Amino acid sequence: MKAKLTALAVVLVLTAAAMVGFITWQVRGHQEERPEISVFTHGTLVRVGPLLYCDRTLTKCDPPGHIAELSVNDAEPVQLSVESQISRGPWAITPAYADLAAPSTKYGDQMIYWDHRTTATVPTVDRAGRKLVGIEVAVPTVGVDEFGEQVFKARATWSVATVWKD
Known part of the structure; x- marks a missing residue:
């Protein structure tokens, strides 16, 4: 049971880190689209x-x-x-x-x-x-x-x- 909770905690931490990284990339990596x-x-x-x-x-x-x-x-x-x-x-x-x-x-x-x-x-x-x-x-x-x-x-x-x- 303890191993399952540890594995779940690791998955949640990795998912949260991936989401923060993706959001940071989206905000910094893209210039606002200019109208055409x-x-x-x-x-x-x-x-x-x-x-x-x-x-x-x-x-x-x-x-x-x-x-x-x-x-x-x-x-x-x-x-x-x-x-x-x-x-x-x-x-x-x-x-x-x-x-x-x-x-x-x-x-x-x-x-x-x-x-x-x-x-x-x-x-x-x-x-x-x-x-x-x-x-x-x-x-x-x-x-x-x-x-x-x-x-x-x-x-x-x-x-x-x-x-x-x-």
Whole structure:
């Protein structure tokens, strides 16, 4: 009977130690998942991680991420969606358009969403006939400029460059 109690005690201690080790590994070994955006057009879906991601005070930032690429054409718009972690607060889309024959970039009107919307449509050709060359999605925070004035600054940015297919 004494041997059974000793064996049971050893099993319980080992199980508890394994659980503590696993929980410690989970907490320390994994960085918090960063939200992604998705862009979709003519059958192609691309998931995009942040190019820039900082805390709300802009004091701690992740290393820079990557600019994603999406093949587009002038017949179909880009469908953009954001995760709920992004849409809980204000977020903005800034499309960039250019005349590909004589490139000079023109930023389209920034669209700011405050209504928990998770999707938006971005035309691949603007009203002037310029083609979409990129999309930036940003989450703002309030910062202070060099004059002590409060300004909106991006604390997180996702970036997509378009590749035109004829």
